[in-house]
Amino acid sequence: MNDDLDALRARIDRTNELLTRMLAEVAKTPSTHAIFVDAGYLYAATGRLVAGTEDRRAFDLDAEGLIEALIDKARQIFADSRLLRVYWYDGARRRIHTAEQQAIAELPDVKVRLGNLNANNQQKGVDSLIRTDLESLARHRAISDAALLGGDEDLVSAVEAAQGYGARVHLWGIEAPEGRNQAEPLLWEVDSQRTLDLEFFKPYVSRRTAAYEAGATRPTREDVRFVGAQIAAKWLSSRGREALVELLPGHPYLPGPVDQDLLVEAEGMLQYSLRGQADLRRALRDGFWEHLQTQY
Numbered sequence: 544m545n546d547d548l549d550a551l552r553a554r555i556d557r558t559n560e561l562l563t564r565m566l567a568e569v570a571k572t573p574s575t576h577a578i579f580v581d582a583g584y585l586y587a588a589t590g591r592l593v594a595g596t597e598d599r600r601a602f603d604l605d606a607e608g609l610i611e612a613l614i615d616k617a618r619q620i621f622a623d624s625r626l627l628r629v630y631w632y633d634g635a636r637r638r639i640h641t642a643e644q645q646a647i648a649e650l651p652d653v654k655v656r657l658g659n660l661n662a663n664n665q666q667k668g669v670d671s672l673i674r675t676d677l678e679s680l681a682r683h684r685a686i687s688d689a690a691l692l693g694g695d696e697d698l699v700s701a702v703e704a705a706q707g708y709g710a711r712v713h714l715w716g717i718e719a720p721e722g723r724n725q726a727e728p729l730l731w732e733v734d735s736q737r738t739l740d741l742e743f744f745k746p747y748v749s750r751r752t753a754a755y756e757a758g759a760t761r762p763t764r765e766d767v768r769f770v771g772a773q774i775a776a777k778w779l780s781s782r783g784r785e786a787l788v789e790l791l792p793g794h795p796y797l798p799g800p801v802d803q804d805l806l807v808e809a810e811g812m813l814q815y816s817l818r819g820q821a822d823l824r825r826a827l828r829d830g831f832w833e834h835l836q837t838q839y
Contacts, residue, residue, distance in 0.1 A: 712734055
């Protein structure tokens with residue numbers, strides 16, 4: 544009888560030991576989040592909010608700057624989590640990348656997924672792409688949290704699929720000048736909601752005019768890179784090495800306020816607008832980072 548009790552206690556102790564080890568391993572595994580952007584919703588809602596129009600041809604969107612701002616926002620919200628990547632969903636004729644979509648696809652930590660664009664410039668197949676990615680990542684435990692920037696009711700099934708595998712889905716919306724620009728059934732299904740306002744998007748959207756940059760000479764990438772290094776030297780002089788140490792772990796991303804200040808100051812020095820100029824914006828940040836890294 545005593546032998547049976549001893550054997551039972553030994554099995555219980557062994558089970559408790561295995562559970563303790565398993566919980567310790569789970570505790571060491573970092574949470575992971577991803578950002579899912581419905582570009583059709585993004586362009587329409589930000590265009591109406593900032594430029595007063597949903598027509599993409601009427602305004603420029605600094606996608607690179609905005610993506611970095613979204614990453615920075617997620618870093619603040621999911622403080623103990625790491626970013627998997629940003630998924631960018633858009634439409635294109637015959638699913639062939641436009642020059643703008645190609646530039647976005649080349650950004651670090653960004654994956655572009657393309658649906659079709661029909662004769663009426665309407666996206667087709669984007670919602671199903673979002674569902675496939677959300678469900679697959681949740682099923683394989685690749686993410687614990689998903690930030691979804693969109694508003695279409697058809698995304699409800701994508702949210703439900705991800706939640707079914709234990710992921711939490713957080714809906715991000717864009718401030719609407721009036722009414723709502725997100726479907727109520729979508730709002731009901733998500734785990735949390737957040738609205739990004741005009742001030743968040745204003746630095747990344749500029750309305751085109753007939754005289755847009757008339758007579759202005761486009762600077763070279765090297766010119767812009769040099770300006771970025773100049774601004775970095777001034778930034779380091781005024782902020783000091785402690786601020787540099789805090790900034791470096793975020794490379795290659797800059798916090799939103801730092802990035803906006805860099806853009807505004809560079810445009811003033813160059814006397815040229817860098818809005819919508821993805822290659823020049825990249826050169827500006829490269830110059831800024833390169834100078835800081837040589838000083839560390």
